[in-house]
Amino acid sequence: MKRKDFLKAGALLAATSFYKPGKAFSLSSEKIRVGLIGVNGMGWTDLQSIIKLKNVECTALCDIDANLLEKRKGELQQLNIHVKTYSDHKKLLEDNVVDAVIIATPDHWHCLQMVDAVRAGKHVYVEKPIGNSIKECEVMVAAAAQSKSIVQVGQWQRSQQHFKDAIAFVHSGKLGRIRLAKAWSYVGWKTPIIKKPDSPVPVGVDYDRWLGPAQKRNFNINRFHFEFRWFWDYAGGLMTDWGVHLLDYALQGMKADFPKAIVASGGIYADPNTAAETPDTLTAMYEFDDFNIQWEHVLGLGSGLYGRDHGIAFIGYNGTLILNRRGWEVIPEQNRMEPIPLQKPVDKGLDKHMENFVQAIVNKDKSLLNAPIEAGSHVAIVSQMGNIAYRTGKKIYWDRLKRRFTDDEANHYLAAPYHNGYSIPAV
Structure with a gap:
């Protein structure tokens, strides 16, 4: 949808x-x-x-x-x-x-x-x-x-049953060895943000409280309701908006913890004059010990992988399972297994x-x-890793014991800066 x-x-x-x-x-x-x-x-x-x-x-x-x-x-x-x-x-x-x-x-x-x-x-x-x-x-x-x-x-x-069923099938081993899982989001209905001048704060809006810990800026409608997600001060673009939904299932299916290395490439290609800061086109590759997970997103185009605008694909030796909000199916690899037709949702997630x-x-x-919060943290961190690889323009490596990158520039992005008298809570 x-x-x-x-x-x-x-x-x-x-x-x-x-x-x-x-x-x-x-x-x-x-x-x-x-x-x-x-x-x-x-x-x-x-x-x-x-x-x-x-x-x-x-x-x-x-x-x-x-x-x-x-x-x-x-x-x-x-x-x-x-x-x-x-x-x-x-x-x-x-x-x-x-x-x-x-x-x-x-x-x-x-x-x-x-x-x-x-x-x-x-x-x-x-x-x-x-x-x-x-x-x-x-x-x-x-x-x-x-x-x-x-x-x-x-x-x-x-909490939606067909997602649970799909992951159970992945874990059954029937797909054979899986070396690559893909997750993607193509958002065809979203057009680039046209640059607009700063304007007075709308009557009834407490803009200082809206900014909170974010950098002090003049009010601009492009950074307000909904559109805030395309600016680094407040969010992480499509990578963290849709990525946390879809990478979550790629990680679950592969029983993956954190990647050992991440590389990403993309940019603002749809309209270089857009007001947005986050990339409208991005591919990120997460390397694990014996498989990779790939993320891909595109704003402004709706024809994604396998003819689906969003989804997760587990590519195994015997077949590929494709999963999204409309259901899941299995496409055999060279007749090595029986196909499974689309299994549609049976409930409201x-x-x-x-x-x-x-x-x-x-x-x-x-x-x-x-x-639980631990699951939300896991995939949010993995999504942030993709953005950090993009922003540094480097292949970056994660030290699982120290919970830091091995690169100083990448570590610069571990914490978002807090402004206006706010500070990150001490725990």
């Missing part, structure tokens, strides 16, 4: 009927009260999904855009859901009518807000990628470990993911989570 269609679908969820959880999902009668931090886009879709569960209610919203905040408050009121609103996430976290929070702000805020939330004793659903640097990912894992909070990462494909999050909260059991 195209991102714009996915977000549009999320907005329509409010009009759908609530569903009853499956029999295996044991809930207490006690309400779990949820606050949403970052009410635009995916955050709103997340909220619409979790409030379908009969023992979950939304009690608070937080956003730096008062206009958007009031819009969402009004939409909830139409469903007879009445919430408190905040512009400062710390004030929301002080509210005793909030048990859990969804963090769906731009990437550069995830670490600070997640750490604040677990220290406030809240359970957390944090959108992917969990951090905007390798250091932030490590800090978030440590903070979660020091708390009793349940922390789920928004990699909802981990995001709904199942929210159900899994609430189940872990009810049972007070982190081990039940399908996407």
